[in-house]
Amino acid sequence: MNPTDPTFGTSIDFYVILASILFTIGAFGVLIRRNMIVLLMCIELMLNAVNLLLVAFSTYYGKGDAQIFVFFIIVVAAAEATIGLSILIMAYRNQKSTDAGLFTNLNG
Amino acid sequence: MSVELLSLIIGGLTIGAALMVVISKHPIRSVLFLVVTFFLISSLYILMNAQFLAIVNIIVYAGAIMVLFLFVLMLLNLNKESEPKTPKLALFSSVLASGILLLVLIAAFKDSLRLQHVRLPQQKQIGLVENLGKLLFDEYIVAFEVSSILFIASMVGAILLAKREKPIID
Numbered sequence: 001m002n003p004t005d006p007t008f009g010t011s012i013d014f015y016v017i018l019a020s021i022l023f024t025i026g027a028f029g030v031l032i033r034r035n036m037i038v039l040l041m042c043i044e045l046m047l048n049a050v051n052l053l054l055v056a057f058s059t060y061y062g063k064g065d066a067q068i069f070v071f072f073i074i075v076v077a078a079a080e081a082t083i084g085l086s087i088l089i090m091a092y093r094n095q096k097s098t099d100a101g102l103f104t105n106l107n108g
Numbered sequence: 109m110s111v112e113l114l115s116l117i118i119g120g121l122t123i124g125a126a127l128m129v130v131i132s133k134h135p136i137r138s139v140l141f142l143v144v145t146f147f148l149i150s151s152l153y154i155l156m157n158a159q160f161l162a163i164v165n166i167i168v169y170a171g172a173i174m175v176l177f178l179f180v181l182m183l184l185n186l187n188k189e190s191e192p193k194t195p196k197l198a199l200f201s202s203v204l205a206s207g208i209l210l211l212v213l214i215a216a217f218k219d220s221l222r223l224q225h226v227r228l229p230q231q232k233q234i235g236l237v238e239n240l241g242k243l244l245f246d247e248y249i250v251a252f253e254v255s256s257i258l259f260i261a262s263m264v265g266a267i268l269l270a271k272r273e274k275p276i277i278d
Contacts, residue, residue: 010111010112010115010116010155010156011112013217014112014115014116014119015152015156016217017214017217018119018122018123020210020213020214020217021123021210022122022123022126023213024206024209024210024213025123025126025127025129025130025206026126027206027209028130028202028203028206029129029130031198031201031202031205031206032130032194032198032199032202032203033130033194034192034193034194035135035186035191035192037135037177037180037181037184037186038129038130038135038138040177041129041138041139041142041177042129042130044142044169044173045126045129045142045145048145048146048149048169051149051161051165052149052152052153055153055156055158055161056156058158058234059156059157059158059234059235062234063234064234064235064239064240064243065243065247067158067160067161067234067235067240068240068243068244068247068248070161071161071164071240071244072248072251072255074164074165074168074169075255075258075259076255076258077169077173078168078172078173078259079258079259079261079262080262081173081176081177082176082262082263082265082266083262083265083266083269085176085177085180085266086265086266086269086270087269088180089180089183089184089269089270090269090270092184093272097190097192098184098186098190098192099192100192101192
């Protein structure tokens with residue numbers, strides 16, 4: 001395996017298509033599922049699809065900046081999951097269910 | 109085995125695991141398949157020479173966030189019976205809508221697909237802790253400090269939201 005061979009490694013379009021499919025699966029899950037916890041998990045899946053694309057283009061251009069962006073996306077996702085799950089626990093105490101359609105008292 | 113073949117196999121497994129997250133009726137099974145998805149995405153990061161992010165992805169996502177999800181699932185005692193049902197019409201329309209979304213995404217990226225190959229070994233050093241740390245504490249130091257404020261705010265918010273309100277005694 002010769003590292004200077006330009007055909008070595010994976011082409012970028014593979015990662016573009018893979019990230020598109022993963023993002024679509026996440027959006028499909030948000031549309032199809034009613035359970036709030038699974039909805040939060042599908043949002044994490046969509047964030048990961050974007051992370052994958054950012055890392056692929058970071059490798060493509062040989063700059064580390066996009067990987068720093070991915071680092072910050074992971075930070076924000078951790079904070080978002082914490083707040084989302086605590087809102088979910090609070091809503092579960094009132095509703096006794098995690099069905100997203102029942103959370104009608106959340107709209108203003 | 110070439111890198112291309114390896115990443116094709118891992119990519120196919122990732123799509124399968126992500127589909128199982130959405131399809132499986134049991135919420136705990138969804139969480140476990142999501143952990144599998146994160147491990148597979150981390151191995152794709154390693155194939156792209158982003159070693160630091162691969163480890164951070166495993167520690168933060170699979171280790172911290174997913175364990176938090178599992179704790180909440182077990183706390184709320186959810187099972188297959190309590191899983192809300194999706195109507196047939198909603199199922200059909202969401203399949204249609206996400207199919208159209210995939211079509212639009214692929215069509216939008218179609219022109220960018222004539223790019224060259226990602227030559228993995230040429231910039232072997234950018235994904236290491238040393239270089240990313242220099243970049244993080246040099247150019248992005250302000251964003252790093254602001255994210256610590258974000259963490260404190262989310263911590264306080266989570267404690268305030270999850271605390272059970274005391275009954276008022278008059």
